[in-house]
Amino acid sequence: MKTFPQIVLFVLALALTTAPVQAADTLMMATTTSTQDTGLLEYLNPIFLKETGIELKWVAVGTGKALEIAKNCDADVLLVHAPASEKAFVEAGHGIDRRQIMYNDFVLVGPKSDPAKVADKSTADALKAIYQAKAPFVSRGDQSGTHKAELKLWKASNLAPDKESFYISAGQGMIATLNMAAEKNGYALTDRGTWIKFSGQRGATNPLKIVVEGDKALYNQYSVITVNPAQCPKTKAALAKKFEDWWVAPTTQQRIADFKLEGKQLFFPNAGK
Amino acid sequence: MNLLYEGHNIQQIYAGVTVLALTSFVLRRGEVLALTGPNGSGKSTLLRLLAFLERPAHGELLWRGGGNAPRRDVTLLLQEPYLLRDSVYRNVTLGLLLRGQKKGLREAFEAAMHAVGFDQTAGMAGRSSHALSGGEKQRVALAARLALRPKALLLDEPTSSVDVQSARAIVNAVRKAIDAGTSVVYATHDRQLLDALGGRELALGTGSLS
Amino acid sequence: MNYFAQGFAKAWELLLHMDAATVSAIQVTLGSTFCALCAALLLGLPLGFALGYCQFPGRRFLRLISDTLLAFPTVLIGLVVYAFITRRGPLGEFGLLFTVPGMVIGQTILALPIVVSWLAQAVENLDRRCRQTLLTLGATPRQLILLTLRELRFAVAMIGVTAFGRVVTEVGIATMLGGNIRYATRTMTTAIALETSQGEFGQGIALGLVLLLIAFLVNALLVILKRRGRT
Numbered sequence: 253m254k255t256f257p258q259i260v261l262f263v264l265a266l267a268l269t270t271a272p273v274q275a276a277d278t279l280m281m282a283t284t285t286s287t288q289d290t291g292l293l294e295y296l297n298p299i300f301l302k303e304t305g306i307e308l309k310w311v312a313v314g315t316g317k318a319l320e321i322a323k324n325c326d327a328d329v330l331l332v333h334a335p336a337s338e339k340a341f342v343e344a345g346h347g348i349d350r351r352q353i354m355y356n357d358f359v360l361v362g363p364k365s366d367p368a369k370v371a372d373k374s375t376a377d378a379l380k381a382i383y384q385a386k387a388p389f390v391s392r393g394d395q396s397g398t399h400k401a402e403l404k405l406w407k408a409s410n411l412a413p414d415k416e417s418f419y420i421s422a423g424q425g426m427i428a429t430l431n432m433a434a435e436k437n438g439y440a441l442t443d444r445g446t447w448i449k450f451s452g453q454r455g456a457t458n459p460l461k462i463v464v465e466g467d468k469a470l471y472n473q474y475s476v477i478t479v480n481p482a483q484c485p486k487t488k489a490a491l492a493k494k495f496e497d498w499w500v501a502p503t504t505q506q507r508i509a510d511f512k513l514e515g516k517q518l519f520f521p522n523a524g525k
Numbered sequence: 526m527n528l529l530y531e532g533h534n535i536q537q538i539y540a541g542v543t544v545l546a547l548t549s550f551v552l553r554r555g556e557v558l559a560l561t562g563p564n565g566s567g568k569s570t571l572l573r574l575l576a577f578l579e580r581p582a583h584g585e586l587l588w589r590g591g592g593n594a595p596r597r598d599v600t601l602l603l604q605e606p607y608l609l610r611d612s613v614y615r616n617v618t619l620g621l622l623l624r625g626q627k628k629g630l631r632e633a634f635e636a637a638m639h640a641v642g643f644d645q646t647a648g649m650a651g652r653s654s655h656a657l658s659g660g661e662k663q664r665v666a667l668a669a670r671l672a673l674r675p676k677a678l679l680l681d682e683p684t685s686s687v688d689v690q691s692a693r694a695i696v697n698a699v700r701k702a703i704d705a706g707t708s709v710v711y712a713t714h715d716r717q718l719l720d721a722l723g724g725r726e727l728a729l730g731t732g733s734l735s
Numbered sequence: 736m737n738y739f740a741q742g743f744a745k746a747w748e749l750l751l752h753m754d755a756a757t758v759s760a761i762q763v764t765l766g767s768t769f770c771a772l773c774a775a776l777l778l779g780l781p782l783g784f785a786l787g788y789c790q791f792p793g794r795r796f797l798r799l800i801s802d803t804l805l806a807f808p809t810v811l812i813g814l815v816v817y818a819f820i821t822r823r824g825p826l827g828e829f830g831l832l833f834t835v836p837g838m839v840i841g842q843t844i845l846a847l848p849i850v851v852s853w854l855a856q857a858v859e860n861l862d863r864r865c866r867q868t869l870l871t872l873g874a875t876p877r878q879l880i881l882l883t884l885r886e887l888r889f890a891v892a893m894i895g896v897t898a899f900g901r902v903v904t905e906v907g908i909a910t911m912l913g914g915n916i917r918y919a920t921r922t923m924t925t926a927i928a929l930e931t932s933q934g935e936f937g938q939g940i941a942l943g944l945v946l947l948l949i950a951f952l953v954n955a956l957l958v959i960l961k962r963r964g965r966t
Contacts, residue, residue, distance in 0.1 A: 607862055
């Protein structure tokens with residue numbers, strides 16, 4: 253039994269060395285899954301660290317949860333894409349200094365056979381056709397930015413599908429939702445970035461295709477917000493200011509335009525526009 | 526002081542049933558006392574009281590005229606002894622370790638093992654207690670008590686469930702302890718053991734000293 | 736089945752060329768699990784011992800509560816602790832949310848009922864002659880407790896491994912309280928959940944295999960200790 257204390261000491265040492273080292277300046281960001289899942293954050297993070305000396309940490313959740321985290325003062329900054337909720341958030345005094353930084357767009361995807369015949373229709377007409385055909389529609393169902401955008405589109409079409417049997421509320425992330433749509437031969441609304449990644453993963457066996465795109469209604473705006481230091485005194489307002497300035501700086505905006513996945517541009521910078 | 530135990534009107538009650546009633550109890554230094562009586566007459570109960578593992582419901586039992594319970598001068602060998610999941614060596618020297626003794630453990634171990642009739646102590650020391658036969662367990666458990674050099678040694682039917690050789694070794698060991706001046710109280714049904722160890726006889730179930 | 740072939744191949748790759756993200760996930764997993772296990776044992780062993788050993792009014796009721804907590808859903812533990820350690824919560828000033836210590840609090844609460852209930856059960860099942868023997872050999876109360884635990888060391892080791900397994904495979908608490916932050920609070924399980932949600936099933940299975948390997952090594956260690964301790 254003599255080795256037992258040694259083993260305990262060894263594991264203890266291992267545990268201590270693994271304790272996360274807190275850099276002097278760290279900023280906690282609550283963001284949406286799409287910025288992480290597309291790889292954008294991973295691409296920009298080392299540049300941000302180099303240019304500002306700030307270590308950025310993030311939790312990637314749905315926009316609804318990201319806003320909730322910020323309300324509880326558990327994050328310093330937000331990077332989200334649900335303009336209506338964001339405005340309400342700022343008006344309620346939870347956030348300040350909301351700046352739009354970029355957009356991408358949503359696309360409506362569906363089975364290659366397109367059973368509801370929605371191809372090339374406007375978004376509103378496409379949703380009506382899906383509703384009438386009772387074709388399966390898989391929704392994020394998680395109060396994320398994409399989910400909120402989808403709900404807005406249904407509302408704009410004067411339809412309330414959420415009690416219908418063809419409407420599947422997944423409660424999961426974007427890729428998981430697309431996987432579910434593929435399994436169930438259904439339609440889904442997705443941001444283009446995640447769609448490109450999903451197509452890359454599935455390759456030739458992808459049972460889904462884009463059925464509606466390019467509609468103004470599918471425009472997806474991303475913004476950064478600073479959590480209101482008046483409400484949350486422990487947040488790092490000074491670092492947050494640097495963070496926001498960095499996102500709208502021309503060099504960063506150019507880098508956003510340069511970011512490509514599977515050879516395609518995902519995000520379109522539009523700071524100050 | 527020559528008097529080890531002194532008790533008056535001792536009564537023990539379990540769940541409302543009186544299992545033991547003694548008007549008086551006395552044990553002197555060097556004395557040997559045999560507890561006899563039918564099953565359920567309170568022999569084991571009295572031994573537990575003498576070992577201060579429990580307190581009487583009524584009356585009092587004093588050790589050397591009063592003061593604290595002499596946990597370290599008295600030891601009890603249970604009818605079916607319990608050995609720790611450990612080596613024979615550790616089981617025999619455990620009581621000494623508990624007293625904080627660090628030196629002379631090996632010598633104490635050998636002496637105690639010799640006393641209970643093990644000649645090859647080196648081979649026994651490292652063996653696991655769970656690999657022992659019933660008779661060996663009983664002897665190892667007795668060796669653990671003898672190693673403590675108690676003033677009073679309490680034995681609950683020490684030979685009732687062991688083989689003939691082990692029984693003989695146990696009797697020899699206890700006799701040696703008696704010769705060395707240890708007070709011994711033992712419970713038994715066995716006439717042979719009574720003859721071998723002798724001593725005053727206290728027949729329980731009648732409530733009086735014979 | 737394609738995912739499994741892919742998973743095994745990637746698991747090999749992961750083990751051969753440990754990338755920083757995987758190493759960090761393994762470290763965070765082992766570190767937080769170890770801390771939670773130590774805390775749960777430190778708190779749980781005395782509690783479990785008292786619950787199994789001492790006779791006091793309400794003991795059975797406390798046992799019942801502890802046994803019920805064995806079925807405490809991890810997401811609920813995560814939620815309750817979240818409410819306490821968020822900046823707006825009673826313990827907010829310590830800034831524990833989305834940190835390893837915050838995660839450890841939840842994991843400790845997860846492991847604690849396992850330690851308490853199982854140890855209480857083991858103590859109750861222990862032969863009462865063990866106590867009598869220790870007392871009659873002159874054990875003080877403190878020695879009595881320590882030696883009883885020593886006598887139960889295989890049960891305690893088993894409890895430790897069970898609690899380890901429960902904590903190391905847990906995902907709800909780690910996600911809610913740790914936040915799955917890369918290089919900081921991302922564990923093996925939250926990494927698997929993330930890979931799965933991103934459709935990287937092969938990578939998810941690879942990480943799962945690495946986690947299984949860690950669990951195997953921990954159990955192998957126990958077997959070795961048990962064999963040595965048996966002399």
